[in-house]
Amino acid sequence: GSKASATIQPFLLLHINIFPDPICSLEDGLHLFSAQESLDGYRTSASSKAEIVSASKSVKILEPxxxxxxxxxxxxxxxxxxxxxxxxxxxxxxxxxxxxxLSSRLSEARRYELVATITHHGRDPSKGHYTADARHPDGGWLRYDDSSVASVPVSKVLHDQAYVLFYKRL
Incomplete structure (x- = not known):
């Protein structure tokens, strides 16, 4: 028969794979993150009596x-x-x-609002420069670039090269 198991693992951040071609948006990346994955040839235990079975796994958020x-x-x-x-x-x-x-025990979707981003500028990962955009309590956005802070329009915040995104639960 088939058996289900669950592993609860706390997390500080989610790593979202954006390499596959179909990934064009954060929503695409989150869908891939939570998609069921096949584990062919899975060993049921480390003992010598372990069975090799076909299994699958998926990732769900228990506590947003x-x-x-x-x-x-x-x-x-x-x-x-x-x-x-x-x-x-x-x-x-x-x-x-x-x-x-989300975990099946959560009955409804959870809404979040963007509050900050980090962007790496440069072609080479070992070189370049980081900036951060953060939402001010008045609703405007500020760009932090070393010792300079400047107001930026939301269109500049929503560029398509962000590296880390921070969302606050509503």
Whole structure:
């Protein structure tokens, strides 16, 4: 027969894979993050009596945090060292975490609002510069760039090259 098991693991942030071609938005990345994954050849235990079975796994959020930190995986590590993915990925001002991402015990979707972003500027991961955009309590946005702070329009905040996104639960 089939058996279900659950592992509860606290998290500080979610790493969102943006490398696959179909990923064009944060919502696409979250859908991939929570998609069921096949585990062919899975060993049921480490003992010598372990069975090899077909299994699947999926990731669900049990307790949506007050602040949701989403790391868009723009850096890849391989034989050629570290490379940066300069791919456009759209993200919204208001994020709805759908029931497909939430534990079944949560009956409704959770809404979040964007409160900050971090962006890496530069072609090479080992060089470049970081800036942060943060929402001011008055609703405006500020860009922090070393010792300078400047007001920026929301259109500049919603650029498609962000690296880390911070959402606050509504």
């Amino acid at each position: 945090p007050e602040i949701m930190i989403l790391h868009l995986m723009r850096f890849s590590y391989g034989r050629q060292g570290c490379t940066k993915l300069h791919k456009a990925v759209r993200f919204p001002l208001e994020l709805l975490l759908g029931r497909d991402l």
